[in-house]
Amino acid sequence: MDTNDAPQLIEHIRHSVPFTPNDTKWIPVSARFVAMGIYPKATGAISVYELKHGDLKTVAELEKPNGIKCSSFGASSLHERHLATGDYAGIMSVWDLELPDVPIYAAQAHTSIINAIDGCGGQNIGYGAPEIVTGGRDGCIRVWDIRVSSPVVTLAPSDSKHVRDCWTVCFGNAFNDQERCVVGGFDNGDLKLYDLRTNTLRWETNCQNGVVSAQFDRKNIEMNKLVVTTLESKFRMYDLRTQHPEKGFPCLMEKAHKSTIWQGRFLPQNREIFMTGGGNGGFNVYKYNYPSSRAIKDADGQLMGICGSVQLLNARVISTQPIVSLDWSPDREGLCVLSSLDQTVRVYIVSKTQKY
Secondary structure, three states, X not given: OOOOOOOOEEEEEEEEOOOEEEEEEXXXXXXEXXXXXXXXOOOEEEEEEEEEOOEEEEEEEEEEOOOEEEEEOOOOOOOOOOEEEEEOOOEEEEEOOOOOOOOOEEXXXXXXXXXXXXXXXXXXXXXXXXXXXXXXXXXXXEEEOOOOOOOOEEEOOOOOOOOOOEEEEEEEOOOOOOOOEEEEEEOOOEEXXXXXXXXXXEEEEEOOOOEEXXXXXXXXXXXXXXXXXXXXXXXXXXXXXXXXXXXXXXXXXXXXXXXXXXXXXXXXXXXXXXXEEEOOOEEEEEEEEOOXXXXXXXXXXXXXXXXXXXXXXXXXXXXXXXXXXXXXXXXOOOEEEEEEOOOEEEEEEXXXXXXX
16 A cells, blocks of 8 residues: 555544444535434434534534434435434434424334434435435334335345344435335345335345445446445445346455444545445545456356456554444545544545545
């Protein structure tokens, strides 16, 4: 790794919080971000911060009945900017951060903790209706339209006695009003791709280790790449453009952080650059390089995808505790917010991303 001309990882702000920060998200079209988590007394924390003249200003500090595990702005318009959250009691709520005392929508989404949440159809990203997907410890994945009280799609395990914990969910393939896919990752390493248009399981594989995080490089295009992070210090990059009838999608596997990789997030302004956050308290910035040809024909004449390669641009260890969430700013290229289990949120600037 040559760091002479690499993107620089510059700490802009470090701020301690009185709760365990499970998630952080930038508020779209603003210089604000939200940090969410759980207080020592098991109540929920939602704190809003604003960047102002190089300092961090606390805008609001809210306490909720249950700890907050995950969040998304993906299903809300840029005008409303409503925050969807999943909590430790299995309740999915949607909040107006201007009037945050009572949620504008709430539903008992799962029987226990909601591990992951994602949104699609808002923020001028993706086609179709605004929807929220949740994944929980009960092994279910549910898709919600907040205009109705019950889930529009429920994907539940057929064997209720042997339920696998769903650790991550994400939307993708929303390139027109009909198409939309959901990926679910489970604690036994299962990775499943569901087609919401046909209501079928389109593809599944096993990653050999529990799937902690998954994200498409873009939600509003034909599915192109999927980064999947797992336990045992591995991440996988799937090329989703060509599906072989027997071998499925091609996969590139890399090791990083020497511990669990908690997050993998693509840069919104450049889908070839992505960042991973690890259990060693470090984060790595990578660039994906496409192969000269993305598909070849096998001996039977079937098209088979080819993976490219990843290049480590820079890395930095910033904490002794795992980095459990990271989020790129949708408005300022290279600006990101990270939270770690040492009860600290950090704002970093990743420079020179436009050069790649």
